[in-house]
Amino acid sequence: MLSRAFHRLPKTPSQLTRSSSSTPRPQSSLPASYYRGGTSRAVFFNQSDLPTKRTDWAPIFRGVIGSPDPYGRQLDGLGGGISSLSKVCVVGKSTHPAADVDYTFAALGIKNTDVDYSSNCGNMVSAVGPFALDSGLFTAQDADAESNSAVVRIHNTNTGKIVHATFPVVNGEAAASGDLAIDGVSGTAAAIKLDFVEPAGSRTGKLLPTNGVKDVFDGVEATCVDVANPCVFVKAQDLGVSGTLTPDEITGTPGLLDRLDSIRRQAGAKMGLADGPESVPGSVPKIGIVSTPERGSGVDLVVRALSVGQPHKAVPITVALALATAARLEGSTVAEVTSAEPVDSSGITIGHASGSILVGATFGDDGRLEFATVFRTARRLFEGRIFWK
Structure with missing residues (x-):
């Protein structure tokens, strides 16, 4: 077998050249950084280093991330x-009067060529403030010298919303x-406080994009909300599954992913995110399976979230914000599974596949969500030049 493998290899440089489908060329490169933000990681670019036209960004992003990859x-x-x-x-200079920097997020397909700008990433926004300071977009002089802290006001261009990062x-x-x-992250790190300012209506302009607290898709009750990102929540019991399935168990349950994606796409169309289910983006709406926690678990509700078709090993921050809001909506699928007495009076404690997260929510007298607050950690992993073919 080994000898047959060697026989298939090109024997001479000329044979190797003939077997290649393209002419060798040098790699391309740009200044870049790599950061962990919450339970995610991403490549960071200063917008001034990228082509002026956003349409020219996609091949760069696919090259540096390694997509599409048929091996996954x-x-x-x-x-x-x-x-x-x-x-x-x-991240670049701000175009918004209430912000210090602009932040644009791109989610890339793994096995396909998708470069999706339709959503925000709440985990990675925790690294935007540190990147802005580390890269000089936000200067040290702007930081509070007395408290040795900085507050960076971030304009997310995907949703038009403002986030304040304090670190x-x-x-x-x-x-x-x-x-x-x-x-979901080993060890400890510096705390980063994220205040999402008036996060409702990020894409649709409404807290309840379908104008109701509940809808029914494929015979399953669902609540559609738009807080930080559009989301749809269904109860585990209505799907006939446990609310504490692991990500691998969700993937391994026959027909479950397809069923959830069908619900998600129908919800996305009814929320006005696309003309029909078939054209709903892969990244929004997010979908989550919610359930009532076991007594003494230390959480108020349990969720198993999916993002871009994959079960999430923790919970996307934007999904956590949407859950904290939906838990206060009487009659919603989330409110129906949320414990009556919160385990922490400062907010909603959400159980996920890797542990839990506390989300604080501040509501106005009119019931409007004014702020949603979470604490995350982030750090710079490298900075230099990144190469792609």
């Missing part, structure tokens, strides 16, 4: 074969060391 590993780039690692963030500063750069541990 993205081994030839910096992706990791799962949706939470197949991401690019672009410690050391020697003019974002601090990495600290005492905050988040489920």
Whole structure:
């Protein structure tokens, strides 16, 4: 067998040249950084280093991430074969009067060529403030010298929403060391407070895009909300599955992923995100399976979230914000499974596949969601030049 394999290899340089489908050329490169943000990682670009036309960004992003990859590993780039690692963030000078920087998020398909700008990433936004400071887009002089902290106001161009990131500063750069541990990430790091300002209506302009608290898709009750990202929530009991399935068990349950995607696409169309189910983007709406927690579990509700067709190993931050809001909507699928007495009076504690997360929500007298707050961690992993073919 080994000898047959050797016989198939080109024997001479000329044979090797003839077997190639293209002429060798040097790699392309750009300045870039790589950051962990919450339970995700992404390549970061300063927008000034990219082509002026956004339509020219896609081939660059696919090249550096390693998509499309029929093997699903993205081994030839910096992706990791799962949706939470197949991401690019672009940060530049602000075009919004209430922000210090603009932040554009791109979710990349793994086995396909998709470069999707239709959603925000709440985990990666935790790294935007540190990147802005580390890269000089937000100067150390703008930080609060007395408290050794910075507050960076971030304009997410995908949704038009504003996020305030507050984090410690050391020697003019974002601090990495600290005492905050988040489920899904080993060790501890510096705390980053994220305040999402008036996050409702991120894509549709409405908290309830279908104008109702409940809809029915494929015979399953669902609640559609738009907070930070459009989301749809269905109860595990209505699907006939356990609410505590692991990501692998969700993938391995026959027909479950297809059923969830059908519900998600119908919900997306009714929310006005596309003309029909077949043209609904892969990244929004997000979909989550919700259930009532076991007594003494230390959480108020349980979710198993999916992102870009894959079960999430934790919970996307934007999904957590939507859940915290939906839990207060009487008659919603989320409210129906949420414990009556919160385990922490400062917010809603959400159980996910890797642990839990506390989400604080501030509502106005009129019931409008004014702020949603979470704490995350992030750090710079490298900066330099990134190459692609």
